[in-house]
Amino acid sequence: MLKYILHRIALLIPTLVGITICAFAFVRLLPGDPILAMAGEHGVAPARYEELKEQFGYNLPIWQQYTRYVGEVVTGDFGVSISSKRPVLEEFKTLFPATLELSFFAMIFAMVLGIPAGIFAAVKRGSWFDQSLMGTALVGYSMPIFWWGLLLIIFFSGYLGWTPVNGRIDLQYFFKPITGFMTIDTLLYGKWDAFRSVLRHLVLPTIVLGTIPLAVIARQTRSAMLEVLGEDYVRTARAKGLSSARVIGVHALRNALIPVVTTIGLQVSTLLAGAILTETIFSWPGIGRWMVESISKRDYVVVQSGLLLIALIVMAVNLIVDVLYAVINPRIRAA
Amino acid sequence: MKKKLAFAAALLAASVLSGMANAKTLVYCSEASPANFDPGTTTGGNDFDASSRTVYSRLVEFKHGGTEVEPGLADKWEISDDGLVYTFHLHPGVKFQTTDYFKPTRDLNADDVVFSFDRQFNKANPWNGDKYLPNLTWDYYTGMDMPKYVAKWEKVDDLTVKLTLTEPNAPMLANLGMDFASIVSKEYADQLEKSGKMADFSTKPIGTGPFQFVDYQLDSVIRYAAHPDYFKGKEKIDDLVFAITPDATARTQKVLAGECDIAPYPNPADIATIKANKDVTLMDQAGLNIGYMSYNTTIPPLDKPEVRHALNQAIDRESLIKSLFQDAGATPAENLIPPTMWSWNKDVKTDAYNPEAAKKVLADAGLKEIQLWASDRVRPYNPNFQRAAELIQADWAKVGVKAEIVNYEWTKYRSEGKKKDRPGAFQIGWTGDNGDPDNFFATLFACSAIGVSNYSSWCDKDFEDLIQKAKKTSDQAERTKLYEQAQVIFAKEAPAFLLVHSQVYAVVRNNVSGFKMDPLGIHRFDGVDKAE
Numbered sequence: 001m002l003k004y005i006l007h008r009i010a011l012l013i014p015t016l017v018g019i020t021i022c023a024f025a026f027v028r029l030l031p032g033d034p035i036l037a038m039a040g041e042h043g044v045a046p047a048r049y050e051e052l053k054e055q056f057g058y059n060l061p062i063w064q065q066y067t068r069y070v071g072e073v074v075t076g077d078f079g080v081s082i083s084s085k086r087p088v089l090e091e092f093k094t095l096f097p098a099t100l101e102l103s104f105f106a107m108i109f110a111m112v113l114g115i116p117a118g119i120f121a122a123v124k125r126g127s128w129f130d131q132s133l134m135g136t137a138l139v140g141y142s143m144p145i146f147w148w149g150l151l152l153i154i155f156f157s158g159y160l161g162w163t164p165v166n167g168r169i170d171l172q173y174f175f176k177p178i179t180g181f182m183t184i185d186t187l188l189y190g191k192w193d194a195f196r197s198v199l200r201h202l203v204l205p206t207i208v209l210g211t212i213p214l215a216v217i218a219r220q221t222r223s224a225m226l227e228v229l230g231e232d233y234v235r236t237a238r239a240k241g242l243s244s245a246r247v248i249g250v251h252a253l254r255n256a257l258i259p260v261v262t263t264i265g266l267q268v269s270t271l272l273a274g275a276i277l278t279e280t281i282f283s284w285p286g287i288g289r290w291m292v293e294s295i296s297k298r299d300y301v302v303v304q305s306g307l308l309l310i311a312l313i314v315m316a317v318n319l320i321v322d323v324l325y326a327v328i329n330p331r332i333r334a335a
Numbered sequence: 336m337k338k339k340l341a342f343a344a345a346l347l348a349a350s351v352l353s354g355m356a357n358a359k360t361l362v363y364c365s366e367a368s369p370a371n372f373d374p375g376t377t378t379g380g381n382d383f384d385a386s387s388r389t390v391y392s393r394l395v396e397f398k399h400g401g402t403e404v405e406p407g408l409a410d411k412w413e414i415s416d417d418g419l420v421y422t423f424h425l426h427p428g429v430k431f432q433t434t435d436y437f438k439p440t441r442d443l444n445a446d447d448v449v450f451s452f453d454r455q456f457n458k459a460n461p462w463n464g465d466k467y468l469p470n471l472t473w474d475y476y477t478g479m480d481m482p483k484y485v486a487k488w489e490k491v492d493d494l495t496v497k498l499t500l501t502e503p504n505a506p507m508l509a510n511l512g513m514d515f516a517s518i519v520s521k522e523y524a525d526q527l528e529k530s531g532k533m534a535d536f537s538t539k540p541i542g543t544g545p546f547q548f549v550d551y552q553l554d555s556v557i558r559y560a561a562h563p564d565y566f567k568g569k570e571k572i573d574d575l576v577f578a579i580t581p582d583a584t585a586r587t588q589k590v591l592a593g594e595c596d597i598a599p600y601p602n603p604a605d606i607a608t609i610k611a612n613k614d615v616t617l618m619d620q621a622g623l624n625i626g627y628m629s630y631n632t633t634i635p636p637l638d639k640p641e642v643r644h645a646l647n648q649a650i651d652r653e654s655l656i657k658s659l660f661q662d663a664g665a666t667p668a669e670n671l672i673p674p675t676m677w678s679w680n681k682d683v684k685t686d687a688y689n690p691e692a693a694k695k696v697l698a699d700a701g702l703k704e705i706q707l708w709a710s711d712r713v714r715p716y717n718p719n720f721q722r723a724a725e726l727i728q729a730d731w732a733k734v735g736v737k738a739e740i741v742n743y744e745w746t747k748y749r750s751e752g753k754k755k756d757r758p759g760a761f762q763i764g765w766t767g768d769n770g771d772p773d774n775f776f777a778t779l780f781a782c783s784a785i786g787v788s789n790y791s792s793w794c795d796k797d798f799e800d801l802i803q804k805a806k807k808t809s810d811q812a813e814r815t816k817l818y819e820q821a822q823v824i825f826a827k828e829a830p831a832f833l834l835v836h837s838q839v840y841a842v843v844r845n846n847v848s849g850f851k852m853d854p855l856g857i858h859r860f861d862g863v864d865k866a867e
Binding site: 095177283 | 362368370471472537538550552553554556558576578581585588589594743746747750
């Protein structure tokens with residue numbers, strides 16, 4: 001097992017190098033110039049422009065800029081934001097819990113609804129439920145997040161007034177974050193009203209961010225379940241006279257869940273990508289919105305280090321999923 | 336230990352909560368997170384709303400809702416006859432804010448004023464460079480040409496400061512009302528320098544303004560409390576909260592739902608909904624801006640004024656504005672400066688739509704093809720350059736001129752556009768900084784601005800003489816006359832097609848009073864009240 005894990009980690013190294021190159025290159029391939037973006041409408045005189053280019057090190061050959069960047073990253077220095085002048089890592093650490101909290105609830109939402117729906121659709125294959133579920137899942141999968149979010153805000157918050165428009169908590173609650181996770185912090189302070197406010201604020205963004213993973217998980221569970229239900233051992237279990245609930249719940253589900261676990265792991269990158277739009281619409285102070293704003297400001301440092309940090313997280317999650325997969329499916333380890 | 340900390344924090348939260356129970360709180364849904372809270376180091380309007388207009392004050396201020404300069408921290412000032420020496424007399428007894436991170440021991444004095452400017456240009460000042468924050472650029476200070484005009488700042492006595500210029504510069508007074516000219520506390524700076532926490536200066540601001548900083552949760556909420564010893568009197572609202580809400584539709588929904596009291600920049604598509612709601616008011620104000628299209632006046636046949644006039648005449652401006660701004664509306668521009676600015680010449684009119692006349696002139700001049708530039712960025716003075724380009728292209732096609740649309744990303748667009756040999760017509764615009772006409776005429780069309788922000792590469796001797804003379808004259812009536820003449824020349828020479836001065840909007844709940852739209856695009860909360 002240890003050998004397997006080490007092997008997986010070794011495979012991550014070239015990926016990591018590739019990511020630093022991509023993050024570094026993508027930012028520089030974006031049209032635009034951080035110095036001109038910083039100067040705003042005024043523009044900047046040519047002499048001053050050259051001076052600033054030198055100050056920021058953008059006058060160096062591109063490979064030197066890259067080696068300098070990698071050298072810093074290796075020592076844990078992710079740089080300082082061009083616009084806010086704060087260390088990138090510090091900003092990331094402040095904002096990441098918000099993204100993580102939202103992603104966690106979105107994933108729970110997607111699993112709690114997606115897995116039972118997928119199972120039920122597989123069991124009732126061809127029924128009206130199955131067909132309408134698969135149709136809905138296709139719609140959910142193709143849903144433009146931005147439009148979907150605004151639609152929910154206008155209907156539930158604007159028209160019905162049931163949910164807050166956006167933000168993480170009602171503004172009357174004011175306390176210093178302890179963990180950065182609002183659901184946990186409010187409980188630590190023993191503020192039930194504030195906790196309820198946090199939950200109310202989580203409803204719409206959770207639905208919006210969880211929609212695509214929900215669709216994917218439901219579809220994946222259904223097809224995995226269908227495959228398993230046709231296997232010999234399921235037929236044997238039924239022949240032994242076991243109840244249908246036991247056959248599906250124990251024998252079939254355990255095996256059907258293996259590909260579903262991988263799917264869930266892969267959804268982490270979908271969640272982080274979705275967070276970019278969801279956080280912008282819901283004024284959610286997480287890393288998605290942070291990246292969008294930094295791109296529009298051409299804050300090279302934040303964008304390249306932010307991309308790298310996000311990629312590291314996705315890689316770590318994938319590694320965990322691979323290991324989990326090996327745990328529940330011993331055949332993988334041998335391969 | 337953790338438990339103790341949590342308990343202490345809970346107590347703090349409880350005390351804050353109970354304290355807020357009877358307080359009057361105003362919530363402003365701001366459009367973006369501030370880069371930091373030191374207005375000398377930032378350039379965005381949202382940065383200034385969160386720092387200079389709330390926490391700080393300046394020697395002179397712009398009249399609330401206008402562009403006229405009025406006394407601020409300086410009660411009065413004298414300008415020497417040669418226009419070179421400005422002497423400011425400070426208001427006595429001005430208190431800096433007392434917070435949990437700084438307790439001032441003295442009132443504002445001349446040292447604070449000298450320090451506020453010195454740190455922006457003096458490389459020997461420890462607050463000028465990396466020791467304070469990495470990669471500081473002081474963009475506004477250099478952008479307003481302060482290094483060129485300022486010879487020195489001197490303390491005469493505790494309540495008197497002297498500014499000496501290198502040459503007369505009438506807009507200087509207006510510059511001192513700008514955000515970068517906010518007055519900071521030298522005592523606070525010294526204290527932070529001693530304790531080795533200099534970066535706190537940009538995250539925990541101390542000023543003399545109407546509100547004092549309480550807390551900032553990154554990208555989420557900024558909290559302020561009324562400054563109890565504010566030298567113009569304590570504000571009527573006790574707590575001011577900025578709820579950072581980048582999406583325009585979400586901002587509007589928050590005001591409609593009562594979660595915010597004021598929100599700026601609604602989506603044009605939401606304007607009808609806002610107007611239909613009886614709980615909110617849509618406030619508007621002609622912006623201090625101009626959208627225009629520069630012709631390169633050095634490349635034939637665009638070097639001939641009659642050709643430029645003909646191109647202007649060929650554009651159906653009314654339809655163009657309607658198509659671009661829809662319900663939001665905009666004022667067609669007759670002059671480079673907007674009608675709200677002093678010296679606007681009411682007798683000057685720009686070219687009227689007359690395709691027939693244009694066709695003949697253009698045919699005689701042999702103009703068959705032209706480049707027409709467009710970018711991807713939404714600007715207040717032009718929400719859609721591409722759409723505008725397509726409509727102008729169609730209008731010019733009707734008079735026999737084939738326009739080729741040239742596209743670039745915004746920063747590249749501007750750096751390509753300002754090149755002296757850039758051909759054709761270039762769409763651009765400007766939002767004023769300080770309400771001084773010089774900030775439009777000289778910034779955009781002075782000979783020295785060629786290659787920087789004079790996109791027409793236009794250098795007209797008569798126009799240049801007038802605006803340079805106006806810059807050196809301190810008498811406003813005299814300056815007005817000079818700028819009025821400059822506008823006549825501009826209309827005659829037509830270095831550009833003038834499009835619009837656009838409106839700026841804010842959605843405000845009806846129980847809010849005293850909020851004024853500001854032509855400078857800033858949002859101020861002094862003087863604002865809220866009925867429960």
